[in-house]
Amino acid sequence: MTPLAGTLVDTDWHVDQLYDFAKQSGTSWLQARISRYAIDVNRPPDDRSLYPGQTSSNLCPTSTFAGEPLYSGVELTEAEIERRRARYWVPYHAMLRELIEATRARFGYALLLDAHSIRSELPRLFTGRLPDINVGTNDGKSCAPALSERLMNVLRGQDQFTHVLNGRFKGGYITRTYGIPGGNVHAIQIELAQRAYMNESGSDYDPWTAQPLKSLLRQLVAELLRFDPANP
Secondary structure (H helix, E strand, O other): OOHHHHOOOOOOOOHHHHOHHHHHHOOOOOOOOOOOOOOOOOOOOOOOOOOOOOOOOOOOOOEOOOOOEOOOOOOOOHHHHHHHHHHHHHHHHHHHHHHHHHHHHHHOOEEEEEEEEEOOOOOOOOOOOOOOEEEEOOOOOOOOHHHHHHHHHHHHOOOOOOEEEOOOOOOOHHHHHHOEHHHOEEEEEEEEEHHHOOOOOOOOOOHHHHHHHHHHHHHHHHHHHHOOOOOO
16 A cells, blocks of 8 residues: 555544543444555445445545545455455444344334544535534435434534535445334434544644534434434
């Protein structure tokens, strides 16, 4: 891989730290421990596009979000992609399904929050500057409308962070696949613009800068945990 690949520039930096409070709420927690440059667990296993007609990344990317090559002098073969899929993608989704089923068996329903972040300006993927908080529900298909409305009411009640529902990011493979309201599984993706909590020119976590956003995320998660599909 190229030296640029080693910087992991397209990492969802520090999302685990932004949501670390959720672990104290009795929630299940599943975190990918391998870079999307190896394999992206939020992409379909057959590598079909989630956004037909728009530029998007692959299951096993060969370029950064900005279009710079990740490999130099070698080709990423189908055999290697299949090896990564079997070793990393399949176990991740097996565990995710297990957690969802266990939660649904215990409570009668499951709520899934898929948390991500990305640089706020990437002309190859979207025009202009991304809103700070991007909520995705697959255009309303992955959760009950009452749930997304409750989260959006929280966001409308503050003016520090910009936000949008089902804008450029409507939810990736995880949200679209597991969010089945009719099957008592409600899924939401939250994609954060990294400028809202860190200096995008680096990768260091700054608790002082991140604190206002973290406080808002606490409110969103609290609203999520209060939601009961039987009494929306």
